[in-house]
Amino acid sequence: SQTIHQWPATLVQPVGSPLSLECTVEGTSNPNLYWYRQAAGRGLQLLFYSVGIGQISSEVPQNLSASRPQDRQFILSSKKLLLSDSGFYLCAWSPGSSTDTQYFGPGTRLTVL
């Protein structure tokens, strides 16, 4: 069966520091991968999605970036965090075939101070 991992589970970072969140999927090949942010009172926002290695689409302009160095690895990064980057970050995957069901990871709680 497929599983999705995210780490770290929680993170407290100062403003201006860099960020790296990692997501990996097991038990499937060539998944579509997604990064979402869930901020208080703002619902779930799609940040990036990827349909293959090195293929990243950005949904919202911001100081975050994403990379997909391997088929089942998705990384969310920032060079300098802002206070507004605080939130709950969720990674998700869907099969690479023509289905739209997404499966979510456990999430990372990021607090920027």
Next chain:
Amino acid sequence: AQSVTQLDSHVSVSEGTPVLLRCNYSSSYSPSLFWYVQHPNKGLQLLLKYTSAATLVKGINGFEAEFKKSETSFHLTKPSAHMSDAAEYFCVVSVGPRGGSQGNLIFGKGTKLSVKP
């Protein structure tokens, strides 16, 4: 354009009583619809999905939802609430055309379900 509206931001029920979480959608084609549940500080778990097969969809943990095209609704129900059902529930519609691989989703704002003993 596709959209989804969850009609209640908060629902409170007593343990053992029925649960009804309401969702209306707007879509220019036959949509895929989903319900997800999120417990505090956890990821989203898929409860059930509708993809134009049976209009009554059964999910996990005793939940089910009925697709009503005439009412553009996809309400989530459970006959008897359990304390462990207390969580936030999201109604979701897929924006991609059937067969699309990106599968971008539009999420409702969520309904927080409280269960009283």
